[in-house]
Amino acid sequence: MPVQVKGEVLSVKPIGDYYSMTVVASGIAEITRPGQFIAVAVGGDDGGMLLRRAFSIYSVRETGVYGGTVEFIFSVTGRGTAWLSRQRPYDPIDVVGPLGRPFALPREPANCVLVGGGYGSAPLFLLADALRTRGCRVDAVLGASTGDRLFGALDAKRMAASVAFTTDDGSYGEKGRVTDVLPEVIDRVHADVVYACGPMAMLEGVQRVAGAAYGGAGIPAQLAVEESMACGVGVCMTCVLPVIGSDDNTRMVRSCVDGPVFAGDRIRWDALGSIPDDAIGSGVEVQKK
Amino acid sequence: MGDVSVTIRQDIGKPRHVSVDMTTSLGPLVVNDPVFTASGCAAAGQELAAFNDLTAIGGVVTKSIQLRPRAGRATPRMAETPSGMLNSIGLQGPGIDVFIKRDLAWLEEHEVTAVVSIAGSSVDDYAKLAGKLRGKPLGMIEVNISCPNVEDRGQVFACDRNAAAAVVSAVRRAAPSGVPVFAKLSPDVTNIVDIAKACVDAGATGLSLINTTLGMVIDTTTMRPILAGVTGGLSGPAIRPMALRCVWQVHEALPEVPIFGIGGIRTGLDAFQFILAGASAVQVGTVIFNDPGAPSRISRELREVLASRGLNSLEQAIGMGHREPETIIPEDPEPPGAEDLDIELGVDADEPAPVETVYIAPDVDEVFDIAAEDA
Ligand SMILES: Cc1cc2nc3c(=O)[nH]c(=O)nc-3n(C[C@H](O)[C@H](O)[C@H](O)COP(=O)(O)O)c2cc1C
Ligand code: FES
Secondary structure, three states, X not given: OOEEEEEEEEEEEEEOOEEEEEEEOOOOHHHOOOOOEEEEOOOOOXXXXXXXXXXXXXXXXXXXXXXXXXXXXXXXXXXXXHHHHOOOOOOEEEEEEEEOEOOOOOOOOOEEEEEEEHHHHOOXXXXXXXXXXXXXXXXXXXXEOOHHHOOOHHHHHHHOOOEEEEEOOOOOOEEOOHHHHHHHHHHHHOOOEEEEXXXXXXXXXXXXXXXXXXXXXXXXXXXXXXXXXXXXXXXXXXXXXXXXXXXXXXXXXXXXXXXXEEEHHHEOHXXXXXXXXXXXXXXOOOOOO | OHHHHHHHHHHHHOOOOOOOEOOEEEOXXXXXXXXXXXXOOOOOOHHHHHOOOOXXXXXXXXXXXXXXXXXXXXXXOEEEEOOXXXXXXXXXXXXXXXXXXXXXXXXXXXXXXXXXXXXXXOHHHHHHHHHHOOOOOOOEEEEEOOOEEHHXXXXXXXXXXXXXXXXXXXXXXXXXXXXXXXXXXXXXXXXXXXHHHHHHHOOOOEEEEOOOXXXXXXXXXXXXXXXOOOXXXXXXHHHHHHHHHHHHHHHHHOOOOOEEEEOOOOOHHHHHHHHHHOOOEEEEOOHXXXXXXXXXXXXXXXXXXXXXXXXXXXXXXXXXXXXXXXXXXXXXXXXXXXXXXXXXXXOOOOOOOOHHHOOOOOOHHHHHOXXXXXX
C-alpha cells in the first residue's frame, strides 16, 4: 500500500542537464521495488499547481540519520519542476509512494539488458541491484540526445558487465539511437530479457528489437512507460493507454496502477494516443470471445 | 513576545477532539459527516482507502457509470491550468453490470456509503440504469445530466430545462423507492435556478452543484489544442467562486431543497463557505489529485472551523450566510496581539478568518467539550 508522507528535502543537486532530489520520507523506502514511482506535490499548499509530478524512484535508503530517504531525478520542463529545483534542504515536501507495478524479475538467473533513454535510466539502477542479487548478468545501453543528457554513466559502468552509450549528436559514445546498438548487445550477451525506461518512441523501438531477437524468436521486454498523470493513484483515468489483456481483448488501462511497467508485447503501439476500434467500450468494437 | 504568541496560536490551531455534531440530511439519507468524494475523482473508492477512512466521511460518489463499457476519449485527456485543470475523460468505465458486481459490492463490504452517479445518452438509458439499481446497496443516485442527448442532436440535458426534467422524472420513476435522487447541474447555463426548479419539480430530492465548466488550452509550441477532445471540463479552486454563487442562488430560491456543494473545495474553510451558502454537504474532487488524503483532512478541518466559531452542529450553519449575523459575532474584541500573530505566521489577509485567529469564547469547555471527549 502506498503512503502519503509530509517529508522534508534533504538535498537538491544538479547532475548534467538534470537535478537529483533526495527527500526524507519514511515509510516509502522500506517497501519500494524497482520500477515504482513517487508522486510529488509542487508549489506549496496554497499554490496554483494542483497536479502532482510523478518520478521514477532512483535510489532509496531505508535508514539513515534522518530516517528513510528517496532519491529521484528530474529535468526542468515547466513551472512544477522549476519549483522543485528551487527547493532547499529542510523545505517541506509532500510525497506519495511507492506507486505502480514494479518490474517483474526472472525467477532463475538470466542475462538481462537494461536500456535507458535520458533520465529514464533512473529506475534501472535499483533494478540492476535486484537482478544481481538474484545472480543475473546485467548489461546496459544508455542513450540520450547529447552527452549532458545521459544519466547514470558512472553507476552503469560500476554495476553492469558492459555498457554501450549512444547520443544523437555523437557527443558521447556512439552516434545514433539505443536501438542501433541493442541487437548486437542482445546477441553478444545471449540476453534472455530486456528492461527499458524512457520516452515512448524509444520504448516502441526497444520492443521492436526485442520482438525480433534471435531471428524472430523474440525475448520478453519489460517496459516502464511515461504517460502524463494527474493523480498517480488510479482515480482520475487520465493516464490510460491501450493494452492487450490475457483474454486477448484491448482495454484502456491506467499506467499509474496497472503500469508503469508493462510487457512490451501487450502495448498497442499502433494505437497510442487513440482508442482503437477493437478496444472494449470503443463503441465500435467487435469483441473477441 | 513572538515565541509566546506562537505557542498560543499553535495550541488553538491544533487538531483536537471537538464535539460538533456533523450529521447532515440529504433527503432521507442521513450521514454522520458532510464530506463526500466527487464523481470521477475517486473512481469507486478502493484506491483512496489507502489514504482515508472512507467509513468516517460522508461517502463516495462513484465515477458516472453507463449501461455499457466505455473506453472514453483519446489522450491527452488532461491539462493543468491556473488553480485548476481541464479534463476530457469521456466517462471511461466498465458498464453498470460489472460496476454493481465489483465496485458496489466492494463499497458495501467495506461499509462505505455509496452515491451512484449515472450517465446516459438518452432518457431511456437513464431509466434503465436507475432500474438496475433496485435492491442494490446504495445511499443515493446522482444523475449526471451534463451529457449529450443523442436524440436531440447532442444537446446537453443539463442545458435544457425540459430535457433535464425528463431525465430526472424517468430516473425517479425507475429508481428504488426511498433512495434519494440528486440531479447534478452544469454551470454552463443562463439561469441555473430555472434548471434547478425544473429538476425539483420533476422529482429530484436534491441538487449537486456544480459539474465542471467548459474550457480549453492551446499548446503554443504545436499551436494546437492540448486536449485530444479540444475542449474539457474545468475544475479546481479556479471555479470555486462560480460554484459558490450557484449554490447561493439555488438555496435562496429553493431553501428547502438539500444541496451538495461542489467546486474547488481544498480546505475545511472552503467547505464552510459552501455550507454557509446553503449546501447541506460537500463533495471534493480535483483536490484529491493534489492530496489523496484530502477527504479526511477536509472533514477534520471543517469540524474545527465549526467548533472555533462556537457552532456545535453542522446543521445550524447550513445557509447561515444568508441570515443576519447577530448570533455569530463575538461581543468581545479580538484578544490583544492577534494582529502581530497573523503577520508572524504569514496568514493570508484575504482569506476568511482561519481557525487560529478566531475569537475563542471564554467558556472554552462549552465550545470544545474537552471534558466530555476525554472521558
Ligand atoms: C478528472 C475528472 C473526472 C470527472 N468525472 C466526472 C464524472 O464522471 N461525473 C460527474 O458527474 N462529474 C465528473 N467530474 C466533475 C466533478 O465531480 C466535480 O463536479 C468538478 O470537478 C468540480 O469539483 P472540483 O473542483 O472539486 O473538482 C469530473 C472531474 C474531474 C476533474
Ligand atoms: S494518473 Fe490518475 S488514474 Fe492514473
